[in-house]
Amino acid sequence: MFSRPVFWQSVRSHYVLWVICTVVLTALLSLISAFHDPSVMSSFMEAFEDTPMAAEAGDQFELFGSLLGIITQTVFGFAGMMIAMVYVVVTANGLVASEVDRGSMAYTLSTPIKRSTVIFTKATYLIASIVLMFVIIGGVGAVTIQIKHHGLWGTTYTADVKAAAKILDRDRAEVAADLTLISEDPQAFSAGARARGLTPMVYSAYLVQAMQRDATAAAAEVLGMPAAELAKDPSPILDDPEAVAAAAGVLKQDPVAFRAQLEEMLAQMEASKAEQAIIETQLTDGLTAAAKHLGLRTAELAADLSLLKDDSGAMAVASEASTMDVLTLDYVITQVMASNEVSADLAVDFDAFAFLMMILGFLLLMLAVSGISFLASCTFNLSKHSLALGAGLPFAFLILNLLSTVNDTLEPLKFFSLMTLFDTERIMRGLLYAPQFVALGVLTVILYVFAIRVFKRKDLPL
Amino acid sequence: MFDVSFYIEEGEVFGFLGPNGAGKTTTIRHIMGFSKPEKGSTTVDGMDGWRDADRIQKEMGYLPGEIALPANLTGTQFIRYMAELRGVTDMTKTEYLLNKFELEPSGRLKRMSLGMKRKLAIVTAFMHDPRILALDEPTSGLDPVMQETFIEFVLEEKQQGKTILLSSHVFNEVEATCDRIAIIKEGRVVSEIVTDDLRHRQDKVYKLELLDDDEFVRFTGDTRLGIIAAHREKLQVTVGIHDNDINEFFFILSQFHLKYLKEEKFTLEEYFLDFYDREKTVAEGVGRVAR
Structure with missing residues (x-):
């Protein structure tokens, strides 16, 4: 069933391209991980937050601003798939069709090796080489992420939690789980503010928002729904007493009081929707004017609002342009800065499980692609025919997948692309993706079984 | 399309002669089990060429007509690869062949000349000392000296009782080595x-020229x-004589004035070419003489 000489001959013939593609993909993932800076990313997102582009993208912005989001768009996106597919497609063709076309298969088959053994060994090589490629990419990538962001195993703590825990002489995990420990201790509070490089006012606003976030996350866990979704519309919490209790627990509040507060907040949110839009426009006007005053670009100023907040002259200009009084403007800016800090925390968070699942999904996708190419390679006697189908179809899938993201009219194209079965967004959102993975696996098995049968039975022009 | 029937006795060298595209390689493909015959079957050592392809190969050596060696290997690696596939551990025959054909296999296959690749293919076809051989155009790409060496080597193998199918369009190597020759044309054994x-x-057959027109x-x-x-302008005549009548022939000749007399040697080449010129049956072919 398996022939060592045939396997090693396959390795010798194809390792160069394997090394190149593995190195390129690994380097891409490692470099992106190593140079990813969560705070830059969140300011970047902030700069775009009020543009129409952001409105269009919706919460995708938050999703793709994280390290994992960046990785999905590059390594697990078009670029990464291109590179991996070059190896898969070229190797699948080279293993069988090209050897038949050139005639060198004749030497292998003129020995007492069964045809089924030859083809099974070649299939084994193709699968094993792809699996090893992804083990290396995933392994090196994971190590880089761990070294740079400590987000993969062990828990990451923000700078203020670390500083406050030291002052409080408490466990970091304990402090991170209960931020009231910081807000209630003046020493810990000022240490935390210093560690984050924030004024007490902004830090205080940050702590409130961060606790709200944690409360929502606790409730989301009880409700079994994504935290991001619940943050946009917290009303489902009210329907579940357990969720209310969980959220209140985080905030160290009485559930009844929390419920009342939440109800009030929801009502306010509803009422102030229009108002909020106005404030946003006003803020943009103010920022633009202040930026001009300070000789900065608006985006630059948006990336570091403290430049505005700490400059009374600029504040006066901004106040005039935005038609808000200085106090209100100061409050709004404080809230925005606090929420920037909260998003920066999010960027630190790295969903290791999602990363693992993406590596797995990418691997399964490439195995299915290799199945297509291998079947083509086993079916056709001419290299050009094998490549026409074995490379043409996978790359057509890739193009269709790309086109389907352009706009809504083209979106249905995704139903004609194999790549749709590897849906990074679903994985990141924690939606169901196991059926797609199973489908890819089953497809791979079918394609390979079929390819081996075809090769065993066909006439070879050797 | 094709309808080819023949058998080869054990220990026989069988020549397979025919022009390009006649079906020689296709026939060998079937014997090797690369293709499944649409009709009929091929049998080697009592085993079916398609079903038992792998078992047949144990006792068989194959020299492909087109030399397309695997890419990215050196000659030495290729020899080792083939030895491993064949389970050959005793390399004495390989060493002998490398010596005989003066081949130094350590270079990369990509850089080798056609002749060197051909020699490598010969080495790997014979390395396991098989009882049966299928050789497709074995000497194409070899220089004349090596062609001679190859013929010598095939005769050595023949001495050892090997059964050989030799497909070729080089007449002298077929003539020199084969016990029987089949001529194949358009997918049919025609002779x-x-x-x-x-x-x-x-x-x-004798050709002679007479002194003048009267004599002619x-x-x-x-x-x-x-x-x-007979060509009157050239005064030349071609005559066919059986060896039994040779004395009478010379007696008659003595009564004429000749310029010269020479025997027209019968060669396989002429026979073969003539066969292809015209649609001839076997009997006519053997009986043919003049050009």
């Missing part, structure tokens, strides 16, 4: 010859002679 019959044919007219009018062709 089968026992080589010894050719070598020891007793029908001979007198000669061509003689009814005792088996005249095959």
Whole structure:
């Protein structure tokens, strides 16, 4: 069933391209991980937050601003798939069709090796080489992420939690789980503010928002729904007493009081929707004017609002342009800065499980692609025919997948692309993706079984 | 399309002669089990060429017509690869072959000349000392000296009782090595010859030129002679004579004035070419003489 000489001959013939593609993909993932800076990313997102582009993208912005989001768009996106597919497609063709076309298969088959053994060994090589490629990419990538962001195993703590825990002489995990420990201790509070490089006012606003976030996350866990979704519309919490209790627990509040507060907040949110839009426009006007005053670009100023907040002259200009009084403007800016800090925390968070699942999904996708190419390679006697189908179809899938993201009219194209079965967004959102993975696996098995049968039975022009 | 039937006795060297595209390689493909015959079957050692392809290969050596060696290997690696696939551990035959064909296999296959690749293919076809061989155009790409060496080597193998199918369009190597020759054309065996019959044919052909036109007219009018062709302008006549009648032939000749007389040697090449010129049956082919 398996022939060592045939396997090693396959390795010798194809390792160069394997090394190149593995190195390129690994380097891409490692470099992106190593140079990813969560705070830059969140300011970047902030700069775009009020543009129409952001409105269009919706919460995708938050999703793709994280390290994992960046990785999905590059390594697990078009670029990464291109590179991996070059190896898969070229190797699948080279293993069988090209050897038949050139005639060198004749030497292998003129020995007492069964045809089924030859083809099974070649299939084994193709699968094993792809699996090893992804083990290396995933392994090196994971190590880089761990070294740079400590987000993969062990828990990451923000700078203020670390500083406050030291002052409080408490466990970091304990402090991170209960931020009231910081807000209630003046020493810990000022240490935390210093560690984050924030004024007490902004830090205080940050702590409130961060606790709200944690409360929502606790409730989301009880409700079994994504935290991001619940943050946009917290009303489902009210329907579940357990969720209310969980959220209140985080905030160290009485559930009844929390419920009342939440109800009030929801009502306010509803009422102030229009108002909020106005404030946003006003803020943009103010920022633009202040930026001009300070000789900065608006985006630059948006990336570091403290430049505005700490400059009374600029504040006066901004106040005039935005038609808000200085106090209100100061409050709004404080809230925005606090929420920037909260998003920066999010960027630190790295969903290791999602990363693992993406590596797995990418691997399964490439195995299915290799199945297509291998079947083509086993079916056709001419290299050009094998490549026409074995490379043409996978790359057509890739193009269709790309086109389907352009706009809504083209979106249905995704139903004609194999790549749709590897849906990074679903994985990141924690939606169901196991059926797609199973489908890819089953497809791979079918394609390979079929390819081996075809090769065993066909006439070879050797 | 194709309808080819023949058998090869054990220990026999069988020549397979035919022009390009006649179906020689296709036939060998079927014997090797690369293709499944649409109709009929091939049998080697009592085993079916398609079903038992792998078992047949144990006792078989194959020299492909087109030399397309695997990419990215050196000659030494290729020899080792083939040895591993064949389970050959005793490399004495390989060493012998490398010596015989003066081959230094350590270079990369990509950089080798056609002749070197051909030698490598020969080495790997014979390395396991197989009882049965299928050789497709074995000497194409070899220089004349190596072609001679190869013929010598095939004769050595023949001495050891190997059964060999030799497909070729090089007449002298077929003539020199084969016991029997099949001529294949358009997917059909059109003629089968026992080589010894050719070598020891007793029908001979003589060409002569007469002194002048009178002699020519007198000669061509003689009814005792088996005249095959006559050219009056050149005064040349071609005559077919059986060895038994040779004395009478010379007696008749003595009565004419000749410029010269020479025997037209019968070669396989002529026989073969003539076969392809015209649609001939076996009997006509053997009986042919004049051009």
